[in-house]
Amino acid sequence: MKRLARLVLAGSALAASCLTAAPVTFAADAAATAPESGLHVDQVGYLTGHEKKAAVKDSGETAFSIVDAATGATVYEGKLSAAKLDALSGERLRQADFSALRKAGTYRLKVGAQTSYPFAIGDNVYAKPAVYAWRSYTLARSNTPIDDPVTGLHLAGGHPQDKAAEVYFTDALNKKGDKLDATGGWYDAGDYGKYMTTAAIASAQLLMAYEEEPGHFRAGQLVFPKGVKAEKGLPDALSEVKFELDWMQKLQRKDGSTFHKVAGMTWPGFDKSPDTDTQPRFVFGNCSSSSAMYGASLAIGARVYAPFDARYARQLRKNAERVWSYLEQHPEPLYRTDEGQESGSGPYNKATDLEERIWLAAEMFRTTGDKKYEAYLKKVSDRFTQKPGFYTWDNCLALGQYAYLSAAGADPLLTGQVRRAFLGYADELLAKTEKDPFGCALSAEEYTWASTKNALTEGSLLLMANRIAPNPAYVEGALSQLHYLFGRNSLDKCFMTGVGSNMPLHPHNRIHESTGAYVPGLVVGGPNHVSGGDPDQTKYLESGKIPIAKSYLDVLMSWSTNEYAIDYIAPAAYLLAYFAEPAAFTADTLK
Structure with missing residues (x-):
């Protein structure tokens, strides 16, 4: 829930008083070029014995395949579901269901010429x-000296x-x-x-x-x-x-x-x-x-x-x-x-x-x-x-x-x-x-x-x-x-820092900004379609008709989303x- 006292912070005034450290990329693939949008997968992965589904923005294609992320070899093929409009995202979406694929590995979803971010299938992803x-x-x-070899965080x-x-x-x-x-x-x-x-x-x-x-x-x-x-x-x-x-x-x-x-x-x-x-x-x-x-x-x-x-x-x-x-x-x-x-x-x-x-x-x-x-x-x-x-x-x-x-x-x-x-x-x-x-x-x-x-x-x-x-x-x-x-x-977007290919890089986090250490495992707020959250988010919503499910900013000063x-x-x-x-x-x- 939002903490109303944050509204006393004028974004421009606070930003002027802050030193913003350059974000540290935690995982190598975080900086990878994003694939074409519209193939929505769990970028961490899917459990072997559970459902495995992806949402696919409609492009007219009716079939999909799962390919080996390293070799590009096709390991599974299937039909996409009928397209339906999703009011929350503003997208017409189909569904790719590859639950029958149970072989452990790292894969990508492919639809036409588009490929998704990579994801794993396994028992303990x-x-x-x-x-x-x-x-x-x-x-x-708090009140604890930290010397962390994983993140490089050092605090006295x-x-x-x-x-x-x-x-x-x-x-x-x-x-x-x-x-x-x-x-x-x-x-x-x-x-x-x-x-x-x-x-x-x-x-x-x-x-x-x-x-x-x-x-x-x-x-x-x-x-x-x-x-x-x-x-x-x-x-x-x-x-x-x-x-x-x-x-x-x-x-x-x-x-x-x-x-x-x-x-x-x-x-x-x-x-x-x-x-x-x-x-x-x-x-x-x-x-x-x-x-x-x-x-x-x-x-x-x-x-x-x-x-x-x-x-x-x-x-x-x-x-x-x-x-x-x-x-x-x-x-x-x-x-x-x-x-x-x-x-x-x-x-x-x-x-x-x-x-x-x-x-x-x-x-x-x-x-x-x-x-x-x-x-x-x-x-x-x-x-x-x-x-x-x-x-x-x-x-x-x-x-x-x-x-x-x-x-x-x-x-x-x-x-x-x-x-x-x-x-x-x-x-x-x-x-x-x-x-x-x-x-x-x-x-x-x-x-x-x-x-x-x-x-x-x-x-x-x-x-x-x-x-x-x-x-x-x-x-x-x-x-x-x-x-x-x-x-x-x-x-x-992965709404947890440090995981997947497209993670938050600018979380509203003073430890991150003041030390340059990127801490994985932080869950950020995510889309917030209620006006008055913070100046950046408010301005973003006022800029046009932003779909409800997309009302998110990966910027430092959007404390109501990031x-x-x-x-x-x-x-x-x-x-x-x-x-x-x-x-x-x-x-x-x-x-």
Whole structure:
């Protein structure tokens, strides 16, 4: 979702204060000359035993072939489907279905004289993007020296001033100017703020990825750079998420609630790396919805870490229970804001909190089995049993429903109601996916700020639906959202840095611009057809009739289309955890 405070940034004024480093090309084929447009493929590849489809802009041709990328030899031939107009892209499209091709290799799609970007077919084509996605969190660690042989990123350890961050306001628990150790955690996005909302929902999805596919994770998998120490006895993935959980727990207050965010008072220029942004750092706000999200993520963590560290798991559970106690004592939603607190960071503001309370209650019921949490869900059943939408930091209803449907000992009547709502929504997503020529689940109105995340979240929900009611079509629908991410879209754009042939080269990312290091695995926002996102995007939309699905700019200052965020990456990591298995990567093989 867009962070409205970014509108205070005048693009020209900010750009004038920034040094823009030349982008570093991460993969050799990123700079390759683009083929003729109109052959839309997943530039990473297709799994051997799953559907393999491409969208083809109509040129009058009715046949296609798949050719070996190295030799040009034809390995498969087929007929294109009838052409149909796609309103979202403005293209007349046909479909090439080569699902029957199961031989591993690297190929191109050929239609007439046109050839596509190369793509692989294999059993584990998504292993490297999966590692990139998880490593992107490692490389976004604050207060951590980084010496990464994969990307060349070198940081002395950003924002040491977080050790004594100043509380920005006075209330019953704190005085303005109190010092708090706010070290740790991941930078949220292209800026250096650290936010409870996105920290909670991102870490929760990563924990869910492990909980559901533990066999796909192991120690050494993320090839941690120098300066990052793996937690003893943990798979790298859980070691990484623990870094975020430990930071979040530092922001929990005596009454069980949490502070909302840590940031400076001004947006750093793009010449400022984390270790050269020396402005004072502050702890801002108090928000009941973000506190509830924090508690939900800890409740999941209590389950996940129990086999590895029972003491740590008990700590997580205890702190989640403290959040619940606070919310019981404070039934009214709260979003505290003080003058000036949004001048250098995004608000992530929500004036209500019911969906987040539901998520917390459901996760606590799943973790503890305590019926008091189920009793709360019954009390708010009018909302709890409604059809959800895709989950995001300001609406976690779907996550609450999934947690309850996954819990042991749930009430059969309430389970039936929630199941119908959840699976009904999943069926709607599946129908959209099967109707869309790109296999994308997005409706026209969902091409907003963070549309890529919206699609990936919808894919994640289809995987969740498959766990509740196994259905191969749900799995294929989920996989289709990865195909969209990796280039099977009307722009032929991979919306993840560092993968495919046509990746984002100018992400809205201060670490990239200030250091010249190109970090792979960052998921950028993608097409945004809502005006008022940022000056470049607004000007682009006003330039003419831009198709909804093409409303994207690979330019630095289009933060509403080309910024990444930790909660954008999380659903990609969740999907990839299902479809990718571990591979023996080294720093050299990840370059």
